[in-house]
Amino acid sequence: MxxxxxxxxxxxxxxxxxxRGAKNLVPKAMVAALLGDSPSVLRNVPEIKDVAVVTSLLKIHGVLVSKDEATGDLTLDPTAAKTAPSNEIDAHAGDSRIPILFCGPLIHSIGEAFIPDLGGCRIGDRPIDYHLNVLRQFGAIVDKRPGGIAISAPEGLKGAKVSLPYPSVGATEQVLLTAVRAAGTTELVGAAVEPEILDLIALLQKMGAIIVVQNDRTIRIEGVPTLKGYNHKALxxxxxxxxxxxxxxxxxxxxxxxxxxxxxxxxxxxxxxxxxxxxxxxxxxxxxxxxxxxxxxxxxxxxxxxxxxxxxxxxxxxxxxxxxxxxxxxxxxxxxxxxxxxxxxxxxxxxxxxxxxxxxxxxxxxxxxxxxxxxxxxxxxxxxxxxxxxxxxxxxxxxxxxxxxxxxxxxxxxxxxxxxxxxxxxxxxxxxxxxxxxxxxxxx
Structure with missing residues (x-):
């Protein structure tokens, strides 16, 4: 009703x-916790629906999410991450497009990812083709199935040279979350450089990532084999x-x-x-x-x-x-x-x-x-x-x-x-x- x-x-x-914390950063920061081999702490978290959706999605993937009721801070422990049933992902995702950003981190942590058909605000086409093309360039295999897409990388994800036709925020986030633990170096040309992107980069650097932002919308990422948890206050x-x-x-x-x-x-x-x-x-x-x-x-x-x-x-x-x-x-x-x-x-x-x-x-x-x-x-x-x-x-x-x-x-x-x-x-x-x-x- x-x-x-x-x-x-x-x-x-x-x-x-x-x-409080930015809607366009906090859910992505929560997803980034999947990349670490130890718990992360995210501060300045707002009480909004997108945070609840990502919390549910992380929990069904085995991530322990706890909230400090006094401060609102979230602790996210990914050490028991696992594959989640596709019907549960679909049920918890609702009309959110966040699941597409789970792909790189999930492949790094458990070897595979599944995303349901995605929704979101009715303000434009917002195709996920950018995201799928990015993942393919890293060596991912994209398998379209009824109700969603299964993504895997049997040989692991490898650094790539990615050029975006438009400085898409979502595609830039996808590259960052995928490249930080991919083998080798990634070069992203035509990147978005919004403050929320730069805050995500700062968070990833705290985890041990090596990321260089140049002034011509080019971002270079040197992949590392492991990352640790972060402690970060969202902008x-x-x-x-x-x-x-x-x-x-x-x-x-x-x-x-x-x-x-x-x-x-x-x-x-x-x-x-x-x-x-x-x-x-x-x-x-x-x-x-x-x-x-x-x-x-x-x-x-x-x-x-x-x-x-x-x-x-x-x-x-x-x-x-x-x-x-x-x-x-x-x-x-x-x-x-x-x-x-x-x-x-x-x-x-x-x-x-x-x-x-x-x-x-x-x-x-x-x-x-x-x-x-x-x-x-x-x-x-x-x-x-x-x-x-x-x-x-x-x-x-x-x-x-x-x-x-x-x-x-x-x-x-x-x-x-x-x-x-x-x-x-x-x-x-x-x-x-x-x-x-x-x-x-x-x-x-």
Whole structure:
């Protein structure tokens, strides 16, 4: 049975929220524990669905996972790792794509891996072909079976020269987790270099890996036969930080985001200031607030790091509906990330989607019939509506639109938001939001 969130809009969000470890790092760090021959300790772990999914997947593979209830720290002991039944992997994975990253570590630790058909947010194709091609280059044998894929390496994994056609975060993670214990040297060209990738590299180095990051998106990894456990504090979630920043702007509020780090939010902060938002940086976090007056329209293109991150785009689009003029947003990372704007239009926003590249540089989605550019006209008065959450960031965007709107909104599908936002209901209530959560009524 699902839940429905009732939101009474028009209340500025004010107060403090705390952001902990990054959703885009913590699950991968947990998987990396499989590579060690001794227990690992991961700190600053958020209570989100993805962590629960990976915990379950590790446990059915024989990894002992224990949580310090006082601190939230996880201890992960892989010394009894084993093969897991495919039906259990399928049952515990749900719609998560994390199992694909288990492959390299599992082959190193127990000689084989199985991954079920994968799900995830409906924001683009996100093919796993990158991952399978990477594993084949390391010498893995990929055997497609009903319901999933079996992967093995009878002769062991060997270093490879890998060139990515696009700096995919997932494929870069796959290479790192596979190469660190592969025999020989691996060269990865066209790598992603997001802060979460660099934090994963720092963690792997603690385990004994030898990894060199060059300034041309090339990463070199010298394989080592064994790795030890790590003790690591995950970097804060910059995407959640940016989401709350947009919430402050849209609701004309004032939110201190404890744990937000300026270094990892530089591109976002520049844009936030251009649109008319203000922020104050302290050692403990960043205060985001609406200083009053009209917001400014702008032209924005998403990009891989160090550009403006795609996960920041959706919440900020809601703010652009309140800007005085016409804004253009060109999405270059995921081809179908504007599906969430349908609900904004229902609420009164003026958003037109286009197949053309409405940006300075044509991207890989041009001429491919993807509606990946948006023209947003404002300001408009948003009105409450019935909304079904389409994906993680889009869902949070709907929430803040509803919080700013006149009247009452009913939001379903909020379970998706639990994938990446820790205790978001508690945080909303703590910021003064007028919200109620109830079971969805049964239909005949």
């Amino acid at each position: 699902g839940k429905v969130l009732t939101i009474h809009g028009g209340v500025p969000l004010k107060g403090k929220v705390t952001v 804060p979630d910059r995407n959640e930080s940016a989401s709350w920043a947009s919430a402050a702007l849209v609701t004309k509020g004032d939110i201190f985001v404890e744990g937000a780090v300026q270094r990892d939010l530089t591109a976002f902060l520049n844009t936030y200031r251009k649109i008319g938002g203000e922020f104050e940086v302290t050692d403990d976090g960043i205060r985001f607030f609406h200083p009053g007056g009209p917001l400014n329209p702008l032209v924005l293109e998403t990009d891989v790091h160090p550009g403006f991150m795609t996960d920041w785009q959706q919440p900020l689009v809601v703010a652009l509906t309140q800007a005085d003029g016409v804004s253009i947003v060109h999405e270059t990372v995921y081809e179908n990330r504007f599906g969430f704007t349908d609900a904004l239009v229902t609420m009164g926003a003026s958003v037109q989607l286009h197949r053309e590249c409405l940006g300075a540089i044509p991207c890989r989605f041009g001429q491919r019939n993807f509606q990946h550019s948006a023209i947003i006209s404002g300001p408009v008065k948003l009105k409450g509506a019935d909304i079904d959450v389409p994906d993680l960031r889009g869902g949070f965007s709907h929430l803040i639109a509803a919080l700013a709107a006149e009247g009452t909104s009913h939001v379903t599908g909020i379970e998706l938001i639990n994938r990446g936002y820790e205790k978001f209901m508690e945080k909303l209530i703590g910021l003064g939001a007028r919200v109620e959560l109830a079971e969805l009524a049964k239909t005949a």
